[in-house]
Amino acid sequence: MTRVAYFDPHPAPTVPRQSPLHHMAEIAPTGDVAVTLREHAFRDHLNLRGEPGVLASAVESVTGLALPLEPQQVVFGDGTSLQWLSPDEWLLIVPGGEGFRLQRELRKALGDAHFSIVDVSGGQTLLSLEGEEAISVLMKSTVYDVDPRHFPVGKGVTSVFAKANAIIRRVDDTRWELVVRRSFADYCLRWLLDAGEEFGIAFQRAEHEVDAREAAPAGEAEMTT
Amino acid sequence: MSELQQRRVAAGAGLGLEIDRDRPLAFTFNGKAYQGYAGDTLASALLANGVDVVNRSFKYSRPRGVVAAGAEEPNAIVQLGASEATQTPNVRATQQALYEGLTARSTNGWPDAQRDMMSLIGKVGGPFMPVGFYYKTFKAPASMWLTYEKMIRKAAGLGRAPSEGDPDIYDHVHRHCDVLVIGSGPTGLFAALTAAKSGARVILCDEQERFGGSARDSDETLDGVPAPHWVAQIVERLAAMDNVTLLVRTTANGYFDHNFVTLHERRTEHLGDSAAMTGGRRQARSRLHRVRARHVVLATGAHERPLVYAGNDVPGNLLAGAVSSWIRRQAVRPGERLVLSTTNDTAYRAALDWQAAGGEVVAIADARANPEGAMVERARAAGMRIIAGSAVIEATTDRKGHRVNGARVAAVDIAGHRIDGSIETLVCDTVASSGGYSPVVHLAAHTGVRPVWRDDILGFVPGQTVAPVKGFHPVGAAAGVYSLGMAFDAIAEHLPAALAADGIALAPSAPPQLETLAQGEAVGLYHVPHDKPTMRAPKQFVDLQNDVTAAAIELATIEGFESIEHVKRYTAMGFGTDQGKLGNINGMAIAARCLGQTIPETGTTVFRPNYTPVNFGAIVGRHCGELFDPERYTAMHQWHVEQGAAFEDVGQWKRPWYYPRQKASGERETMHEAVARECRAVREQVGVLDASTLGKIDIQGPDAREFLGRIYTNGWEKLAVGKARYGLMCKDDGMVMDDGVTTCLADNHFLMTTTTGGAAAILEWLEIWHQTEWPELEVYFTSVTDHWATMTLTGPEARNLLSELTDIDLDREAFKFMEWREGTVAGVPARIYRISFTGELSFEINVQANYAMPVWEALFAHGDQYGLTPYGTETMHVLRAEKGFIIVGQDTDGSMTPEDLGMQWCVGYNKPYPWIGKRALTRSDTRREDRKQLVGLKPLDAEVVLEEGAQIVLDPKQAIPMRMVGHVTSSYYSPTLDHGFALAVVKGGHKRLGERVYLPMADGVTHVAEVVSSIFFDPKGQRQNL
Amino acid sequence: MFYIYCPYCAEYREEEEFHPKGQAHIARPLDPMATSDDAWGDYLFFRDNPRGVHHELWVHAVGCRKFFNVTRDTRTYAILETYRIGEQPSVTADSVSTGSAASTATLTGVQA
């Protein structure tokens, strides 16, 4: 009996795709820009649910990332990240196209245990916010305390962002990441550009990472048993 | 222009510490040009130019001048702005820095404050406008209140909002800190430094133009340097620390739960009418800081209390401390001959400064029998005449009332509230008074804490209710500690301990060294007795802003108002933007005396946010214009925009409502025409709807099926993999809360859909039951609403079109109604659900949202020959209503059971688990046969489209109020039926099929309709099974 | 604006991240069909409205999405403790009236 149905949602690389912010024009950085905003579109995002004891070893062996067990903890790998969202929920972000393979391997490693893995790649996008005034832009946007004394590198939270929500995480001293829902992405971007205006803000699309869709045959579908 | 700045005194030691005489600034007031200096407030500049009358009073239209030097100013409230768009009402001239080109007008007074037409009414009407005048005069008829209110407002002149859009931008900043220090006088500065030195995150704010508070113009020395220098040194040290945020021109306006404080920072108000661009970029004019502090140090100081004596509102009556401030800060001596009336030592400084600035001190009336203390001795040594045991009982003026011309002084018997002996009249143009000091407890009161009276300081201090507000520390004068040395010691001793409890370790801080002056004891005098009884004496004002007199408060107590809260409301004392800063204590003292009580027995009213007016821009921040509220877009949104769709707001989503086309005539279709065309396309050919906004929840786990059985009213045990089922959800009261189709993707895996508006609430609903009642069930829920783009292809040609694009076998036997399949559409991996909300053959295509557009465009690339037509939510509504499909929240209102909706087919009474809603459906009330039940209504007149919400009656001839038996929930024109039709709820409606009901409308027309089945089209459901 | 200690996120968060869900510790009758109309009505609709210590159910809606309990003084709005689903409060109206926990009741969550 099939227990869970999932498939590779990516078509052949010849099929065009659109990020949630495809319609927004880039804003080139000028001389005194203090904040740079980038969209890192088309990553694969997997939502993992389960007890830590169930997930930890399988996740580490498949992704190479240690499952963060402390609240608000996020670990970064090479193009990957794994974030604590709740005591039984994590967000795994990997290069585009790798999600399906990882899900398959995770499911194999987890066997009959009770867990859930859900592909949410189409539903959210990753932004980065970089520069000396990035923190000022965040202070205008979220009720969460983003002061470095309270928000060290490697921390990540879900909080209120303007009148929407976002995942906010700190990658290094001057670089932050936001994960926003697709339908709110336009609003969040406009908000950020407006908040950053006084400091000078640029908006760019991140150079597309290697398209891992090449690796997997298009339209491959699979059911685990 | 009159004599240039005739009241500005020449430079001298301790005079004009804050002005720059090399930077003159031109400004206009009530259309007249003046000049001041950088460092002036608008108030000090007006005083420098001899402008005595700055306003007319609220009720009596009396001439009024500047009284105070800070936020407590009751009279000099102006309308600012050189252009219509930059009009700002309710600006205190005492808090407004002067800038080049500043343009201000009196708030009250028409046509202007000097020549006030309303004063005629005031002077004639005054005696006839007793306390409670508005309530007594305008209370009836109630219908006239709107007219009265307009008249009163025009006369009262409460300022006006600009009629043009604001050219400026505003924003909010969220801040968190260990210690928020409100007020930067010596105690605030010391507290901030004490906390900051140990690395704690500190915010120091002050509402004034610069830091320092009372130390800005003090002639004391601190740590061996003059107080203003000490301030500069401390501020410099704080500014150098990266754990300290300094906010000047920033008023703490509201103090909310758990040490949440809103700070209103005026960032460019001191520079111009409108914020200038910096580096080609806009900057916020005001900023609201939303501060969450672990500790709040309230160092807001004290406001000097004026004495209440006759004629105390005539221009030239000033607060003693304000006189000193103007002389020392701005070198403005606002008169020639001063009489000081005081109850304490501190006010003597006004007389000493007046003399130092070249003015004549006529006399000091000291209410104390034996004034003594260092300041008193200085005054004596300077040759000033001190009249002990006396007070100014009346300030006199000429007919116009534009300036004080004398003071009547008499010995007063405070305990007996009468004058004692003869009255001496002194010629003067200025009366300064001081009745002591009131700690500024407003912010503390915002937390719900009532102030408590302290006899030793003759003032209210922040009190406690049940338990102390944790992390709240009033210090210095705000706490009633007027000795600076004692205030410093208290901070040095207690602040580290308080913070240590929160894990913030402070190194000990030595209190600043200071010389202390011997102070004589103050005496409690509030309302100065007059030779006539209060009711017959010239007006003695308690609250200048709201024109409340001592007589009014006496009258209120005579009329039976005993609670101070009632006295406040009856007299309007402390109302509005004033919030009782100057007058409240005096008013309470008068009420207490009249009621034969002490002040603590009388109590105090509370103060509410905001402490001073906040402009709307700062409150709104950047939540305006296109950022007012989030607009949620689907992956196909840009396409809809390019197609010229009209949009409908569904929650925060923007959904295409209909797609008006250009007609042959060149005109755009009306909504009615577009919807009729879209409806026909779906019924006759094929249409496509962007259904991406439907809530989608991924459910995984071995107990997923069991969970669905408990949460839905219908059964899920037998739903096979590959199949979908419509489900109805109730609350445990048995009322329908949501519906949608849920699909069995695999044995442990379901996809639930919810209504667009219910998505977030339903996810929370599933979680609350799982987390609080059934944690043993192994199941997880994850929102995938945004992950999937959903396109509903519907109509007789749907299969033919889709078959061109997919590898899935669409044969009716291979892919049955209420099943789902996986495959590709236009090369994109997809799940297709054969479900229908239109009653037509339908395929709901779901793809990962990043790939939605190629699929959507492929449909149109192949759709022409099938007549593919995009349709919007209006057409969706018409089509589903023709089929009698409900929309939860439109056809239901939280009081409809499944059976009320005629959906008993969707209720599994025999399911083993007592699912949510089951028990309530067996209550007698939910079994009643006369409950409102969903039916169809067919208007007898085919052209009529009933109004949604219209009430239904059985007998149109009955008297009003008619007995209403239901209402219309959905109503449309059906192009398919060529008839108006409606869904409605009617009492006992299921048994009324064929009966006539009536819908009387507000315009007198009564529509007639027949009760019919709620399914108007294809009752057997054959078309969706094609 | 409350500042609420989420026992799952183990830190204070702003009120905007939370939804209040009414009185805590309202258990659904285990056998609803055997429950009288009155008892069912009590379960559905009747709630305490104390002046003083009250136990409430909240959810960290914009956060970890976990439900938890809050003990709050309705007079001062002080939150006396927060605790997870399935746990019992350590601060109650009784404990406060007998003074055992009241003296230490502060604006903190249960961090033990």
Ligand SMILES: [Zn+2]
């Ligand atoms: Zn949490």
